[in-house]
Amino acid sequence: MSDRSPIESATGPLAKLARPLTFVALVLLGISFVVPFVWQVLISLSDRSEVDRLTETGFPSRISLDAYVRVFDQVPFAKYFFNSFFVAGWVTLLQVITCSMAAYAFSRIQWPGRDKVFLLYLGTLMVPGVVLMVPNFVVILGLGMFDDYTGLIIPAAFSAYGTFLLRQFMLTIPSSLDEAAAIDGAGHWRIFTQVILPLARPGLIVLAIFAFLFNYNSFFWPLILTQSENLRVLPVGLLQFNTTYGSDVPAIMAAALMAMIPPIMLFLLLQKYLVKGIQLGAVKG
Amino acid sequence: MAQVTLRDVKKVYDGKVVAVRDVNLTIGDGEFLVLVGPSGCGKSTTLRMIAGLEAITEGTISIGDRVVNDVHPKDRDIAMVFQNYALYPHMSVEKNMAFGLQLRRLPREEIKRRVTETAGLLGIGELLNRRPKQLSGGQRQRVALGRAIVRDASVFLFDEPLSNLDAKLRVTTRTEIKKLHKRLRTTTVYVTHDQEEAMTLGDRIVVMSAGRGVGVIEQVDTPLNVYRYPKNRFVGAFLGRTPMNFFDGRLVEAEGEVWFVAGPEDAPSIRLAMLPKHTEALRGRVGAEVTLGLRPSSLSEHPMGKETAAHSTIRSQVQVVEPLGKNIDVSCELLDGSPMLARIDARHDFPTSGEVKFYVDMEHVHLFEPGEFGASLLHPEGAPQNETATLASDA
Numbered sequence: 045m046s047d048r049s050p051i052e053s054a055t056g057p058l059a060k061l062a063r064p065l066t067f068v069a070l071v072l073l074g075i076s077f078v079v080p081f082v083w084q085v086l087i088s089l090s091d092r093s094e095v096d097r098l099t100e101t102g103f104p105s106r107i108s109l110d111a112y113v114r115v116f117d118q119v120p121f122a123k124y125f126f127n128s129f130f131v132a133g134w135v136t137l138l139q140v141i142t143c144s145m146a147a148y149a150f151s152r153i154q155w156p157g158r159d160k161v162f163l164l165y166l167g168t169l170m171v172p173g174v175v176l177m178v179p180n181f182v183v184i185l186g187l188g189m190f191d192d193y194t195g196l197i198i199p200a201a202f203s204a205y206g207t208f209l210l211r212q213f214m215l216t217i218p219s220s221l222d223e224a225a226a227i228d229g230a231g232h233w234r235i236f237t238q239v240i241l242p243l244a245r246p247g248l249i250v251l252a253i254f255a256f257l258f259n260y261n262s263f264f265w266p267l268i269l270t271q272s273e274n275l276r277v278l279p280v281g282l283l284q285f286n287t288t289y290g291s292d293v294p295a296i297m298a299a300a301l302m303a304m305i306p307p308i309m310l311f312l313l314l315q316k317y318l319v320k321g322i323q324l325g326a327v328k329g
Numbered sequence: 330m331a332q333v334t335l336r337d338v339k340k341v342y343d344g345k346v347v348a349v350r351d352v353n354l355t356i357g358d359g360e361f362l363v364l365v366g367p368s369g370c371g372k373s374t375t376l377r378m379i380a381g382l383e384a385i386t387e388g389t390i391s392i393g394d395r396v397v398n399d400v401h402p403k404d405r406d407i408a409m410v411f412q413n414y415a416l417y418p419h420m421s422v423e424k425n426m427a428f429g430l431q432l433r434r435l436p437r438e439e440i441k442r443r444v445t446e447t448a449g450l451l452g453i454g455e456l457l458n459r460r461p462k463q464l465s466g467g468q469r470q471r472v473a474l475g476r477a478i479v480r481d482a483s484v485f486l487f488d489e490p491l492s493n494l495d496a497k498l499r500v501t502t503r504t505e506i507k508k509l510h511k512r513l514r515t516t517t518v519y520v521t522h523d524q525e526e527a528m529t530l531g532d533r534i535v536v537m538s539a540g541r542g543v544g545v546i547e548q549v550d551t552p553l554n555v556y557r558y559p560k561n562r563f564v565g566a567f568l569g570r571t572p573m574n575f576f577d578g579r580l581v582e583a584e585g586e587v588w589f590v591a592g593p594e595d596a597p598s599i600r601l602a603m604l605p606k607h608t609e610a611l612r613g614r615v616g617a618e619v620t621l622g623l624r625p626s627s628l629s630e631h632p633m634g635k636e637t638a639a640h641s642t643i644r645s646q647v648q649v650v651e652p653l654g655k656n657i658d659v660s661c662e663l664l665d666g667s668p669m670l671a672r673i674d675a676r677h678d679f680p681t682s683g684e685v686k687f688y689v690d691m692e693h694v695h696l697f698e699p700g701e702f703g704a705s706l707l708h709p710e711g712a713p714q715n716e717t718a719t720l721a722s723d724a
């Protein structure tokens with residue numbers, strides 16, 4: 045931008061210093077974020093015997109990819125990957141479907157008590173997940189979904205947060221569009237699928253990203269709900285390096301690093317939507 | 330094409346807020362009816378009830394021979410143009426226009442033919458592949474019109490379609506809508522808050538108000554009849570490009586005539602003799618408080634000094650003179666300080682201050698009972714029967 049706004053072009057000794065100071069602060073903050081990652085990469089590339097000395101040397105004496113090989117050798121890492129993708133993928137798909145339908149009902153259809161029911165639904169967000177862990181577990185056990193993909197997917201297929209997010213998004217779509225479509229001959233299903241959903245796409249993408257990341261990282265629920273080796277998801281799988289084989293720190297770092305790649309890719313690809321999603325409900329552009 | 334009938338229609342929101350009541354209207358086949366009134370008078374609610382977008386609390390609405398109270402909007406055979414156009418932002422102009430036809434499962438060639446034809450009619454053939462975002466306000470307006478026309482519905486509903494356009498475009502689009510109606514002759518109900526739009530477009534206009542806390546119809550007639558014979562003070566004040574002047578006063582009988590007098594007995598600011606044809610009707614009101622309604626255009630310049638026709642002139646002090654081209658608007662003050670606006674033929678040397686005398690066209694004065702909704706004393710039933718008949722046949 046060539047034009048400087050009046051705020052930026054403010055003069056005075058403090059104003060002159062503001063820019064460099066901000067810059068320095070941001071750099072420091074950036075470094076504090078990056079250092080752990082760099083450290084993680086360094087550990088994953090070191091020899092297992094060298095890990096303890098790394099704090100002194102600062103750099104591995106020999107770059108080795110052994111830890112990465114061990115990850116695949118010692119545990120079914122590919123299977124964990126698949127499981128994480130499979131579960132998070134299904135949950136994402138189902139959440140987008142159920143949340144968008146619920147959001148449509150809460151934002152576009154008039155029915156008695158609608159807003160009260162919505163508040164009640166939203167109220168479930170206030171209940172900590174840990175409190176519901178045991179009742180949920182009992183229910184899933186009763187339904188015969190223990191140690192099964194369905195037990196990992198179905199309970200997470202509905203989200204009050206996602207419904208809230210999409211409802212807020214849909215409220216910004218003018219109601220005259222539904223009315224025009226109704227006069228054009230569309231029923232609720234068509235208005236939903238052909239008018240509202242296409243217009244809610246940015247909101248759907250944001251929800252999809254959030255849902256995927258959240259479930260991809262999900263640890264506690266899969267931990268208590270699965271026993272079989274072949275149902276383990278990545279976060280649970282990472283635990284294996286601690287228990288079964290002592291503490292193989294380079295392998296843990298290597299595995300964690302590889303597990304991080306998909307979310308980072310996702311973020312890089314879709315970050316413009318994420319920013320939009322965070323702005324949602326703030327200033328409407 | 331169809332006739333639309335509203336019988337005793339009432340709309341109550343949440344069981345307590347009455348939006349409109351006692352709406353009785355018959356919109357003839359092919360007629361262009363305009364609902365006009367200030368905001369909150371229930372004109373849009375009435376339109377939306379015809380469209381089926383609002384449920385009716387009481388009464389019946391029929392389109393053609395069919396009562397449509399419980400009929401879904403899509404089955405009412407109507408097309409509507411919204412204030413914000415309500416174009417589907419994610420569809421091209423062509424798809425916007427074709428959407429309704431596709432839902433009605435028309436053959437693809439037929440849809441293509443109709444869309445092309447309508448786009449040609451409205452001069453938007455070039456824009457068919459664009460998205461609404463890529464169009465100007467006027468173009469969007471046309472697409473919205475096109476989407477309604479292409480459906481070939483029996484009734485067109487317009488909800489303030491011009492209010493988002495700039496003044497110049499509003500006038501040209503207005504003319505186009507009128508031309509279009511002349512060509513298509515589809516029964517049309519049009520809502521606006523702009524009296525000028527109402528006057529120029531409507532075969533008949535319906536003036537609504539919310540002054541008594543509820544939306545009601547004040548008068549239904551041809552534009553000229555409503556303008557010339559307002560049933561009450563509200564209608565008189567609402568219609569007309571320049572606001573009607575109102576003066577509170579009383580009726581007095583003297584010299585065998587009934588006079589309207591405002592101001593003190595010894596030095597009245599207005600003293601006008603009513604026409605002999607009204608004497609009979611007004612005699613019973615002598616002594617009563619009344620309000621005189623005077624359109625700025627009913628005043629004309631009266632040469633100073635001449636004392637003729639003293640019973641139909643008003644003296645005033647000029648405050649401001651605004652040249653408008655053919656006319657000038659003169660804001661002045663009467664003896665008692667009450668303001669008056671006169672619109673008279675333009676003249677270069679019209680005095681910008683001092684005293685002037687205006688001649689009042691007594692054929693076109695109005696007398697109302699006191700109050701904002703005071704009934705007309707001269708035309709309590711609106712236009713005289715014979716006049717309505719001739720004007721209606723013109724339309």
